[in-house]
Amino acid sequence: MAVVISVENIGKRFSLRHQSAAESYSTLRDAIANGFKRWSLHLAGRNGASKDPLGAEEFWALKGVSFEVRQGEKLGIIGRNGAGKSTLLKILSRIIEPSLGRVRIRGRVASLLEVGTGFHPELTGRENIYFNGAILGMTRQEIKKRFDAIVAFAEVEKFLDTPVKHYSSGMYVRLGFAVAAHLEPEILIIDEVLAVGDAQFQKKCLGKLQEIGTSGRTVLFVSHNMSSILQFTDRTLLLQEGRVLLDGSSEAGVSEYLRIHENSSKVTNLAGKVPWLRIADMSLDQRNMPLGFNRPIRLKLSLELDRKLTGLVIAIGIVNTLGARIVTAKTAIPELPAGVRDIDVEIPEHRLIPGSYFLSLTLSAGREVLFTKDQIIAIELLADSIDDPLLIPHLERGRDRLGCYCSARATWG
Incomplete structure (x- = not known):
């Protein structure tokens, strides 16, 4: 072709001229004087000079x-x-x-x-x-x-x-x-x-x-x-x-x-509500692809534990740009030994319509909340096709999924 x-x-x-407060109001005399200054600037530029007598910034x-x-x-x-x-x-x-x-x-x-x-x-x-x-x-x-x-x-x-x-x-x-x-x-x-x-x-x-x-x-x-x-x-x-x-x-x-530009897709060194637990790292795992409609959302967690943790429950909240939690995904790990533990969390079927969202994280054991933080990571879900037959019913329903629950999977090493 x-x-x-x-x-x-x-x-x-472009030339950006910064006007001082004293110059907020100008007279006809000022306008004429500035016109001559700009003309002299033009002549000076033709002769190789670059200084702007009006203080204009080059952008x-x-x-x-x-x-x-x-x-x-x-x-x-x-x-x-x-x-x-x-x-x-x-x-x-x-x-x-x-x-x-x-x-x-x-x-x-x-x-x-x-x-x-x-x-x-x-x-x-x-x-x-x-x-x-x-x-x-x-x-x-x-x-x-x-x-x-x-x-x-x-x-x-x-x-x-x-x-x-x-x-x-x-x-x-x-x-x-x-x-x-x-x-x-x-x-x-x-x-x-x-x-x-x-x-x-x-x-x-x-x-x-x-x-x-x-x-x-x-x-x-x-x-x-x-x-x-x-x-x-x-x-x-x-x-x-x-x-x-x-x-x-x-x-x-x-x-x-x-x-x-998604600068908030990774966080590090977050303290828990208990002194023996810290979030060393939390980040999105996009597998070199943007997140799409109903593609799995994968997270990587790195926990620093000073002691063994029993009955850990991981809750991932998905919040829209208005601050409303529309999905809560939960998974559990029966036991984690002390030390640095890397955990992979996957939300396989969220059925979220395309748009901008934030992820919240809560870690608990029994009735004790070990860590909680809202809007910890920003994500952008993209549509795969304008005529996606799976997507259209969810676009039409829009807000029907407020407050729903779905499952998540967690593996650790």
């Missing part, structure tokens, strides 16, 4: 980024907030220019970088469809041919002749995505805009993206939803502090992202 996007060592520099949002995208490829772009993802997409969409490097693009590009990208607020939904199509270089006849499909997908029939300034953010996204997806650009660029829509619309969009991907068109997709990245993209760029940290398969990219 031919290369349709070539990015060669691009960088993007590189991107630095040394290079990659190629081939026709028909579905490329995911991930990274933490501030990693440079949106800046990169704006450069590829020709909204801003790079400070360094060169970008070559072959083909017609459609971008959906934020809610209502390319919409004129005073125009109606109908007029904006034709307006966006014209921007993409399509004839009125071509737009008219796809008009009904766009309106049906966006589900905004009742508001088609209403100015889009009166649309909700969800309506904006539905119409914006429908226009970008149905007007058949050779290259489609989508930022984290689908997060505004509801779950059903997100699934609908991912299905459309799958259809676009199989049609041979190129898609660049930015998302913080790792499930969407795994479901839709074949290759992923992982950005960190404006640089490409990893360029490889989506599975490798997501695994590395979770490994780097």
Whole structure:
């Protein structure tokens, strides 16, 4: 396949000027004086000087980024907030220019970088469809041919002749995505805009993206939803502090992202409620894979015991982001000798829907609580498929699993 996007060592520099409290209010005279200072700075820069008389700080949002995208490829772009993802997409969409490097693009590009990208607020939904199509270089006849499909997908029939300034953010996204997806650009660029829509619309969009991907068109997709990245993209760029940290398969990219940014997936040196027990180490065992829907959750525990422990009960609580405990998994070990004991705990069937959770740990013997701590480790469960027949009933039930119990297994050595 031919290369349709070539990015060669691009960088993007911004100037950040820190305004002091004394400068909070400026006069026309100040504005004119600062204008002359900026002009003198520009001349000084052309002569090799780099000092900024206004005290502006230089910030590189991107630095040394290079990659190629081939026709028909579905490329995911991930990274933490501030990693440079949106800046990169704006450069590829020709909204801003790079400070360094060169970008070559072959083909017609459609971008959906934020809610209502390319919409004129005073125009109606109908007029904006034709307006966006014209921007993409399509004839009125071509737009008219796809008009009904766009309106049906966006589900905004009742508001088609209403100015889009009166649309909700969800309506904006539905119409914006429908226009970008149905007007058949050779290259489609989508930022984290689908997060505004509801779950059903997100699934609908991912299905459309799958259809676009199989049609041979190129898609660049930015998302913080790792499930969407795994479901839709074949290759992923992982950005960190404006640089490409990893360029490889989506599975490798997501695994590395979770490994780097889930800083709370391992804890050490926790004291128990009794002086003779300590948690030397507790960590997730992902077996080089992200956690998925109904895949086993595996934990490694390392206990330091100053004496023999009889009748140990291990309780793992799974808590959602609202702080509600939705699953408690228990297992027991009849006897542990004194010393350092490594314990593997597995929760084989949790049936949790995809999302973010925290793990809590309680160790007890008889009626005595030896150790307890809430939200000790953060985990992210990913969906394996947008049409997983096992997953859909659980997505529909949502909160039905509050307060349930399930079994766990423990082995030690």
